[in-house]
Amino acid sequence: MTKGLSLMAVSLALGLLLTVQFQTQQHLANSLEAQSTNNLVTMWQDLNERKAQLEKEVTNLQANLTELDQQSSLGRSNFETLSKNTARLKMVTGDAPVKGPGVSVTITGESSLLYYDIVDLINELWVSGAEAIAINGQRVTLGTAIGEQPGPNSTTVITVDGKPLLSPYIIEAIGDPAALEKGLTMQGGIIYNLNTLYSIYPEVHQRVLITLPGAGPLSWRYARVRE
Structure with missing residues (x-):
């Protein structure tokens, strides 16, 4: 139990x-x-x-x-x-080299060409729409000075920026070739006057391609940017 x-x-x-x-x-x-x-x-x-x-x-x-x-x-x-x-x-x-179509103006031989004839030719090219111009390979800019100085035998020599400009004189301009040629050769224009008054016969040719050198930067002696 x-x-x-x-x-x-x-x-x-x-x-x-x-x-x-x-x-x-x-x-x-x-x-x-x-x-x-x-x-x-x-x-x-x-x-x-x-x-x-x-x-x-x-x-x-x-x-x-x-x-x-x-x-x-x-x-x-x-x-x-x-x-x-x-x-x-x-x-x-004019600081940079440029290229494009345009015209060339050539004046050869001995002539009674004066510096202001060159100035008139350049001004006519500007008015006709030229975008860039050179004389004997020297670029024309805002600061370019065209003048004259005494030469041999009581003659005068055309100068560009103080440098003698020797014959043949070759002006090249970039722009509309037809418009530039028309501006130079129109009746009563600069070349017409050179032909009829001074027996100077510039040759004008349209060019497909023109290459112009640069002139380098401009130097300003007095002008300053306005602030």
Whole structure:
């Protein structure tokens, strides 16, 4: 009897222990599972926030890149415009060599040609639309001085910027060849007067391509840019 009660008590205690152990393990498993899920949710939220931050940074970087590209394009455009304007300015001032169609005017042999005849020829070419002119390979610019100085045997010598201009005199001008020739050879014009009054016969020829040298930058002694 006592032995049976003891065996029953042991069995009951063992069953109770197993029940408590099972419940404890189940509770622990549930707790770990819940804790793991919470951690995953937290990690997922953190990743989403980080993703949103990265997407925002990417958007900002793309905007900055677009702005820089636009500024770079604008800078290139401004540089190209400045380069073109500088090139045009150099052509106008005679600083840069130029080429293009035009006419050549040649006066050969001994003649009574005077310096102001050269000036008249050049002025007529300008009026007729010449864009660049040279005399005997020397570029005519805003600062070019055409004059004369005493020569041998009581003669005078035509000068360009103080340098003697030797025969043959060759004036080359870039522009519309037909318009330039018409301006020079029209009835009552400069060449007509040279022919009829002084027996000077310049030869005018249209040219497909004329190359003129640059005169170098102009030097200003008195003029200054107004601020």
